[in-house]
Amino acid sequence: MSEKMILICTDVSEASSDVVCSWLQYNNKKFLRISYENIITIKTVFIKDDKVDFLFSIDDTDYHLSDFKSYWYRRSRLKFAPFSVVEYIHEGVDLSNRMNAFLEEEYFKLIEFFQYEINKIAVLNRYEDNNINKLQVLSMARDCGINIPETSILDNAISPDVNQNEYITKAISDFILYDDKSNYFCTTDYISVDGPFSYSLIQKEVKKKFEIRSFFMKGKFFSSAIFSQENEKTKLDFRNYDFENPNRVVPFSMPAWLEERLAQLMQRIGLNSGSFDLAYTHDNKYVLFEVNPVGQFEQVSFPCNYSIHKLIAHEL
Structure with missing residues (x-):
């Protein structure tokens, strides 16, 4: 029996995905990397007592969903073949528009089912994670006892x-x-x-002493302190990067009570991976700004030597 593959959906040029894929190659793991530029055509669905499976093609190559052991959504999205319209005339009446509306709905239900099944093998993220509501997250964070602005x-x-x-x-x-x-x-x-x-x-x-970016993956935190307040360009938002004079970034350990509450928040949102943007204030409080569901981790991993890319490759 051949080794099962890892399916990765990400942008064609995405730096973090490039590094993870390099680790997969180093560990001789088979993977298939796709993006919105690749077209998925669903051919057959098998629903039996012991399993559900799909026969589908990506561009011109056929695969079964059972060929893949895991799925990592990073960026981009799955792109499916366009719906094919038909001409339908019944007893001299052109019912093409109504028939195509019905068949298109049938096709969308099939795509929904494909995405439902592939999410069962999703290791870290799903495309749907992008749809979290920032206002709802702030409300949930408050309910979890986390300070918010x-x-x-x-x-x-x-x-x-x-x-x-x-x-x-x-x-x-x-x-x-x-x-x-x-x-x-x-x-x-x-x-x-x-x-x-x-x-x-x-x-x-929020008047900050420094900012915190913490990457969360399956219950573990990889946190960094970002000394953005020493630079006028990054003082308000460290994402206004100063590439000529970059912020100092060092490893940081958040208190256990805060990590426990943040983990509880992720459970409520329904995420097992993502990034937190926080601040540590002049009156010694931790304040959560937002949760990034896809999770930026490159700027945490490299300066703090966390080797997150290697850990993700191992998880896949």
């Missing part, structure tokens, strides 16, 4: 009496714009009283 959602305008230097704003959801040359994404910035505007997340600025 003072937060409001405002519509239309901000009172001119508000001190712009005490409040910040950031996107409620993930927002990225693309063009041929660049990607644009939202970071954190100070508010402006100019309006009107749509619903916006407003938080009282």
Whole structure:
């Protein structure tokens, strides 16, 4: 019996995935790496007493779902062959639109079933993890006894009496714009009283001693302290990277009570992997900003020598 493979869904160029794949190659593990550029065509579904299996092709090569022992979703998404429309005329009446609407719904149910079954072998993340609601996470964190920033959602305008230097704003959801040359994404910035505007997340600025990025994987924490406050460019948000003068990043151990509450939060969200962005304040409190469900770990692993890429490869 041939060795089962690892299926990896990630972007064509994704640095963390590249390193994990290098470790898989080093350990002689068989894997198949795909992205949204590869087309999946479902051919047959087998539902029997002892198993469920799929025969499908990726581009021009056939596979069974049972050929894979694990699935790692990292980035991108699975891309399925487009639905094929039909012409249907019954007793002289053209029912093509209605028939195609029905057949398309049937096809989407089949895709949902494929994703349901492949998620059974998902080791760390699923595509659906991207859909967590940041506001719900803040509420859950508060329920778990974790400090969060003072937060409001405002519509239309901000009172001119508000001190712009005490409040910040950031996107409620993930927002990225693309063009041929660049990607644009939202970071954190100070508010402006100019309006009107749509619903916006407003938080009282947390005065930090330093920031914490902690990668969580199946109950284990890999944490780093980021000394972003020493650089004006990164002081408000360390993701405004200063590549000429990068922040100092060192290994950090969070208190056991905080890790226990963060693990409880991940259980409530339904994640077994992800990254936490926190701050340690001048009054010695830990404050959670958000949870990244896919989880940035490269900037934690390399400066702190955690070898997270190697650990993920072993987990797969």
